[in-house]
Amino acid sequence: MVLIRDLLIQGAQMFLVLLAAPLFTGFVRKVKARLLRRQGPPLIQPYLDLVRLTRKEVVLAESASWLFRVIPYLVFAATWIAASLVPTFRTGLLFSWSADLIAIIALLGSGRFFLALGGLDVGTSFGGIGSSREVMIASLAEPAMLMIVFTLALIAGSTQLSTVAQFMASPQVGLRASLALTFVGLVLVAIAESSRIPVDNPATHLELTMVHEAMVLEYSGRHLALIELSSALKLILYVSLLACLFAPWGIEAAGAAPPALAIGVATYIAKLAVGGFLLAVFETSIAKMRVFRVAEFLGVALMLGFLATLLRFVSESF
Amino acid sequence: MPVLADILAQGQRVVGHRPWPRYQVTPEAWNQAASAIAAGRASLFGLWGDTGAAPMVNMAIIEESSGDIAVASLACPMRKFPSVGALHPPAIRLERAIHSLCGLEPVGAPDTRPWLDFGFWNVKHPLGECAPVAAAPGAYAFLPAEGAALHQIPVGPVHAGTIEPGHFRFTASGETVVRLEERLGYVHKGIESLMAGATIERAAQLAARASGDSTVAYGIAFAHAVEAALGIEAPARARYVRALMAELERLANHLGDIGAICNDAAFALMQAHCAVLREEVLRAAARSFGHRLMMDRVVPGGVAADLHADGPNVIRALLQDIRLRFPRLVELYDNTASLQDRTAAAGVVSVDLVRRFAASGYIGRASGRGFDARKTPGYAPYDRLDFTVPVLTEGDVDARIWIRVREVEQSLQLIEQILATLPGGPVATALEGGDGEGLGLAEGFRGDVLAWVRLDGLSVVRCHLRDPSWFQWPLLESAVEGNIVADFPLCNKSFNCSYSGHDL
Numbered sequence: 001m002v003l004i005r006d007l008l009i010q011g012a013q014m015f016l017v018l019l020a021a022p023l024f025t026g027f028v029r030k031v032k033a034r035l036l037r038r039q040g041p042p043l044i045q046p047y048l049d050l051v052r053l054t055r056k057e058v059v060l061a062e063s064a065s066w067l068f069r070v071i072p073y074l075v076f077a078a079t080w081i082a083a084s085l086v087p088t089f090r091t092g093l094l095f096s097w098s099a100d101l102i103a104i105i106a107l108l109g110s111g112r113f114f115l116a117l118g119g120l121d122v123g124t125s126f127g128g129i130g131s132s133r134e135v136m137i138a139s140l141a142e143p144a145m146l147m148i149v150f151t152l153a154l155i156a157g158s159t160q161l162s163t164v165a166q167f168m169a170s171p172q173v174g175l176r177a178s179l180a181l182t183f184v185g186l187v188l189v190a191i192a193e194s195s196r197i198p199v200d201n202p203a204t205h206l207e208l209t210m211v212h213e214a215m216v217l218e219y220s221g222r223h224l225a226l227i228e229l230s231s232a233l234k235l236i237l238y239v240s241l242l243a244c245l246f247a248p249w250g251i252e253a254a255g256a257a258p259p260a261l262a263i264g265v266a267t268y269i270a271k272l273a274v275g276g277f278l279l280a281v282f283e284t285s286i287a288k289m290r291v292f293r294v295a296e297f298l299g300v301a302l303m304l305g306f307l308a309t310l311l312r313f314v315s316e317s318f
Numbered sequence: 319m320p321v322l323a324d325i326l327a328q329g330q331r332v333v334g335h336r337p338w339p340r341y342q343v344t345p346e347a348w349n350q351a352a353s354a355i356a357a358g359r360a361s362l363f364g365l366w367g368d369t370g371a372a373p374m375v376n377m378a379i380i381e382e383s384s385g386d387i388a389v390a391s392l393a394c395p396m397r398k399f400p401s402v403g404a405l406h407p408p409a410i411r412l413e414r415a416i417h418s419l420c421g422l423e424p425v426g427a428p429d430t431r432p433w434l435d436f437g438f439w440n441v442k443h444p445l446g447e448c449a450p451v452a453a454a455p456g457a458y459a460f461l462p463a464e465g466a467a468l469h470q471i472p473v474g475p476v477h478a479g480t481i482e483p484g485h486f487r488f489t490a491s492g493e494t495v496v497r498l499e500e501r502l503g504y505v506h507k508g509i510e511s512l513m514a515g516a517t518i519e520r521a522a523q524l525a526a527r528a529s530g531d532s533t534v535a536y537g538i539a540f541a542h543a544v545e546a547a548l549g550i551e552a553p554a555r556a557r558y559v560r561a562l563m564a565e566l567e568r569l570a571n572h573l574g575d576i577g578a579i580c581n582d583a584a585f586a587l588m589q590a591h592c593a594v595l596r597e598e599v600l601r602a603a604a605r606s607f608g609h610r611l612m613m614d615r616v617v618p619g620g621v622a623a624d625l626h627a628d629g630p631n632v633i634r635a636l637l638q639d640i641r642l643r644f645p646r647l648v649e650l651y652d653n654t655a656s657l658q659d660r661t662a663a664a665g666v667v668s669v670d671l672v673r674r675f676a677a678s679g680y681i682g683r684a685s686g687r688g689f690d691a692r693k694t695p696g697y698a699p700y701d702r703l704d705f706t707v708p709v710l711t712e713g714d715v716d717a718r719i720w721i722r723v724r725e726v727e728q729s730l731q732l733i734e735q736i737l738a739t740l741p742g743g744p745v746a747t748a749l750e751g752g753d754g755e756g757l758g759l760a761e762g763f764r765g766d767v768l769a770w771v772r773l774d775g776l777s778v779v780r781c782h783l784r785d786p787s788w789f790q791w792p793l794l795e796s797a798v799e800g801n802i803v804a805d806f807p808l809c810n811k812s813f814n815c816s817y818s819g820h821d822l
Contacts, residue, residue, distance in 0.1 A: 032586075035587070036586055036587060036590035037590055037591075037594070038590065125469070125470070125471040125472065126471075128469075129471065129803065132492075197584050198584070198656060201584040203584075203586075204584065205477075205478045205479035206478065206479065206582060206807040207473065207477065207478045208471075208473065208803055208804055208806050208807055209582075209584075209804045209807055284586065284587050285587070285654075286585070286654075286656045287580070287583040287584055287585035287654060287656040287657040287659070287660055288583055288584035288585075288656075288660070289656065289659065289660070290659070290660060290802065290804070290805065291493060291802055291804045292493070292802065293659070
């Protein structure tokens with residue numbers, strides 16, 4: 001009975017992120033549009049886009065290999081699993097023993113690896129540009145992310161996300177300088193990894209400035225739908241990660257009473273709304289940076305992660 | 319004109335060419351004139367072929383210090399003429415276009431590839447012998463750039479956004495652009511062929527459609543040319559109304575551009591606000607003149623319709639609104655460091671190149687060339703209005719934005735002056751047929767538009783329209799060199815050259 005209930009909750013978590021991801025993207029777009037005094041597309045537009053894309057015919061380049069067709073599924077699977085491992089409304093889920101922060105980074109990393117391969121596969125120049133830029137960003141973002149993970153692991157004594165989240169929610173955590181540094185670092189990494197302004201512009205039509213969009217330029221139909229859904233999942237993953245680590249209030253501990261579950265879901269939705277709003281405001285108030293400035297941007301994240309780890313070594317209380 | 323006078327005086331002055339003289343010159347004088355331009359003693363203002371009874375090429379020359387303009391004509395009975403481009407590179411594309419359209423061959427030209435003719439026309443040299451040929455689109459040989467680390471990026475002619483078509487061939491070393499080569503001509507509509515033999519009225523409509531964003535400027539340039547050829551003048555009120563429309567057009571385009579450039583740096587906030595202001599200008603234009611872009615409102619002899627009765631009030635309200643909101647947008651631009659980081663020092667055009675190409679408009683003014691057709695040689699009513707031409711020397715994207723900002727301010731002031739001093743009287747004079755040739759100039763938002771026309775009665779024998787973009791497009795190639803590939807859209811938008819007006 002308990003097993004079935006746990007399975008159900010785990011399943012609910014998986015489908016919650018999957019279903020909420022397009023809505024979240026739609027919400028960010030809507031807020032951005034309102035900030036620009038525009039009406040903006042309806043909130044459910046990303047769902048409609050996905051439906052439209054799945055109905056469309058897949059146009060494949062003649063030079064596309066089998067890998068090109070498989071990649072959207074691989075990327076989607078890796079991203080979905082990663083997204084469903086992040087605690088959203090409840091910690092200690094059935095699969096939480098596997099919800100290791102390093103595993104999540106590895107899943108996202110392999111997704112990106114395949115996507116970059118897909119960009120190169122067809123052999124067009126835009127795919128190549130996109131892949132090379134994406135890999136450049138990734139090579140800077142991943143070390144920063146790892147340093148951040150190490151700090152968190154040192155503080156919480158585990159790299160398992162569920163445990164870290166529980167620790168963060170407990171009063172033991174206190175005010176720590178290293179956590180503040182980690183927070184800023186993780187925000188920078190999240191912006192870069194989910195292809196947002198100022199690193200990339202998800203709404204651009206300028207093929208020469210694209211990063212993620214250039215890489216997936218040759219995809220169409222259901223393949224594109226899967227990739228778009230993966231991007232939406234990645235965005236919600238990072239917001240959920242930030243929420244569960246730095247705003248763990250309301251998250252339901254394992255084995256709590258059913259009303260706590262409802263509170264967990266409600267606070268999660270509230271956190272997403274706040275996160276989406278802040279993201280939209282940030283994106284509206286800043287211009288995109290030059291491609292090579294990304295190194296400095298992510299360099300800051302790396303240094304913050306580094307500093308936070310060092311602080312932990314200097315003193316337990318930081 | 320002191321420098322060129324000696325050269326051109328060797329030739330024979332053509333009767334009936336107004337307001338500036340045209341000389342029939344010898345090949346020696348032609349070469350001397352080309353050398354004088356190459357040496358920087360005068361600027362190339364236009365170069366076009368004329369294949370009437372006697373084929374010839376015409377070269378418009380301007381001496382910027384005095385504002386003197388002259389046209390040198392060289393008869394080419396063998397359908398060949400000595401290349402100007404061999405001495406003065408800005409002429410190269412104009413000569414390639416002459417060869418594509420008229421079949422006149424520049425001898426000794428450094429680049430003999432076709433410019434406008436892609437082999438899809440079913441005729442050869444449509445303005446020349448117009449011989450039918452089978453369509454034979456061939457491969458275009460792009461300029462080579464060799465090296466192990468270099469790779470090519472073909473962009474366009476169809477782009478991801480809704481912009482005009484043009485092909486850009488980048489050779490890049492990683493992210494750094496080593497060479498950019500433009501290939502234009504995709505929007506060739508055959509306007510000059512359509513104009514040959516058309517009535518003046520019809521030709522004016524065609525001229526107004528050469529480049530939709532500069533429809534008023536083209537209308538004024540064409541009207542100036544026709545009026546000069548017929549030896550008439552538009553009534554004073556018509557000239558003021560034209561200037562009013564021209565300034566509204568400048569205002570609308572500059573506001574749109576400022577927003578669009580910022581949007582290319584993913585700063586959509588600026589575009590959202592600028593687009594609202596631009597829309598207000600267009601609505602005020604629609605209420606005052608009955609058309610948002612004021613198309614076909616300028617006609618040879620005057621204007622098609624007078625300013626609407628409540629036009630002055632509508633426009634004054636518009637000015638008030640822009641005066642209130644525009645400074646805050648300028649402040650926003652100035653205070654957004656992330657945006658400045660993109661625009662400053664990106665896409666620099668050197669002062670020297672701008673002078674050589676005689677590039678006008680904001681591109682010239684951002685790189686130290688303060689030429690403005692409203693001042694030199696000048697035309698009514700600007701001689702009675704008080705305004706300054708902003709000039710900067712940085713030559714980067716930021717400078718081109720600031721020139722636009724300053725020009726918006728000047729245009730606001732000009733519109734106020736025009737409304738305050740608008741004279742009464744008729745707005746058009748009837749056209750009586752006549753023979754003659756005329757050269758007309760107008761300062762559009764992009765730069766000076768040149769129109770040359772030869773009339774026979776009330777119909778046009780030959781008309782040539784020269785868009786300012788002819789001398790701006792090549793500079794984009796230089797501006798992008800050494801920048802990163804991802805900065806090209808920003809540089810391109812800050813140039814905002816015309817495809818349609820250039821491809822004709």
